[in-house]
Amino acid sequence: MCLWRTLPASLFGRKVALAAATTGLADQLTIEPAVVNNPHDSLLQQNPLGKISTLITPEGQTLFDSRVIIEFLDAKAGGGVLIPKGDARWKVLRQQALVDGLIDAALLVVYEDRYRLEDECSPGWVACQQDKMARALDYAESHYTLTPVAETLHVGEIALAAALGYLDLRFEGAWRQRYPKLVTWLTLFRQELPAYDATGRQP
Incomplete structure (x- = not known):
């Protein structure tokens, strides 16, 4: 049994949860909530960065880092489940990289508003991150709208579903008006992997 330090509303935690559900390994993870801003939380000893998700093996x-944890889960499931082998591997990892970039930009927009004083905020910086988000979504709308199949859900699709859920939560689902194919795709994903609705707050 692995100890998994995470938070209920964590986007990166949701990626790991969806990966665990896809591989059938969810029951091998014991969740222990982390308090990332608490200097006395043992997370700081487990992960020097003090970040989630963090996984401790038996x-x-x-x-640490959801990408590394997902690699671990894929290996535990026999390999090639979440991350294909051969040439298909690079396409899937490229999709994950695109979505991770979208996630990074979205988090920076949220943090700019949440943690900076009003006179310290940079509208130009926010606009730059919003442009990155829009370009990533434009690309995803054009390239990643195939019908998901439960047996072949991979890390790129899992990352995309988690990211769209985060945009629903933190940006009031504004993306839905511009990206109808992704809306349809996410509906299909939810049907294929019921854990999606159980692993994050819905708007």
Whole structure:
């Protein structure tokens, strides 16, 4: 049994949860909520960055970053489940990289508003991040709208679904007006993987 430090509303935690559900390994993870801003939380000893998601294996090895944890889950499931082998691997990892970039930009927009004083905020910086988000969504709308199949859900699709859920939560689902194919895609994803609705707050 692995100890998994995460937060209920964590986007990166949701990626791991969806990956665990896809591989059938969810029951091998024991969730322990982390308080990332608490200097006394053991998370700081488990992960020097003090970030989630963090996974501790039964052998005591600590893994951090959702991408590394998902690689671990894929290996535990036999390999090639979440991340295909051969040439298909690069297409899937490229999709994950695109979506991770979308996520990074979205988080920066949220944090700019949440943590900076009003006179410290940079509208130009926010606009730059919003442009990155729009370009990533434009690309996803054009390239990643195939019907998901439960047996072949991969890390790129999982990352995209988690990201769209985050945009629903933090940006009031504004993306839905411009990207109808992604709206349809996410509906199909939810049907194929019921864990989606169980792993995040819905708007």
